[in-house]
């Protein structure tokens with residue numbers, strides 16, 4: 001019997017993403033892609049994270065939004081550099097937009113590259129940017145039904161952050177429902193609950209982030225690029 005082996009053909013975006021990944025590896029930078037709906041708390045979390053990593057570890061922020069430089073302005077304090085990409089009509093970042101930005105970013109001086117994708121639960125999941133990890137945020141006000149309704153992005157997540165947990169008591173949100181839905185899609189994905197506003201959950205989040213960077217640099221596991 002003849003067995004046909006079908007290889008995934010890399011598209012133009014994937015090829016640029018591969019090249020980005022090589023650059024992250026060369027610079028020994030952990031590149032993290034933050035994905036969520038608009039307003040889930042990506043920028044607020046990054047503002048706090050960049051500050052908490054200082055003075056030992058330094059970060060670059062790269063932010064995608066349709067319009068304005070507001071998020072980059074918020075992230076500039078504490079960051080080695082904060083760069084805004086305006087995507088116009090596009091609901092996600094492309095790898096070549098990241099590649100263009102890399103030309104002016106001080107990657108060699110950084111420990112982390114935090115990429116805040118355009119606020120959207122669908123499109124960003126389809127486009128590899130060359131990142132080492134995808135962190136998906138879901139905030140309490142969005143509701144506990146979202147994992148099952150937007151499975152693609154939760155399937156691809158390396159970490160799920162439940163944000164704005166200070167609002168847990170004010171809104172009806174069943175964490176067990178989230179855990180059950182994640183168990184079906186991405187059984188071993190870690191989940192951290194946090195409030196950037198109040199500070200709860202920041203310790204495990206920062207520990208997780210640092211551990212990923214150590215793992216990447218030690219074993220070159222996540223930094224390895226498929227040749």
Ligand SMILES: Nc1nc2c(ncn2[C@@H]2O[C@H](COP(=O)(O)OP(=O)(O)OP(=O)(O)O)[C@@H](O)[C@H]2O)c(=O)[nH]1
Nearest residue numbers: 037038039040041042043044119164166195196197
């Ligand atoms: N209660 C509460 N509000 C928060 C928390 N984190 C962020 N917010 C608020 O949520 C709103 C949106 O936060 P952002 O950090 O701008 O959200 P974002 O995901 O970056 O939004 P986009 O860039 O537009 O996709 C702001 O009013 C924040 O103050 C939190 O932990 N608790």
Ligand SMILES: [Mg+2]
Nearest residue numbers: 042043071116
């Ligand atoms: Mg933002």
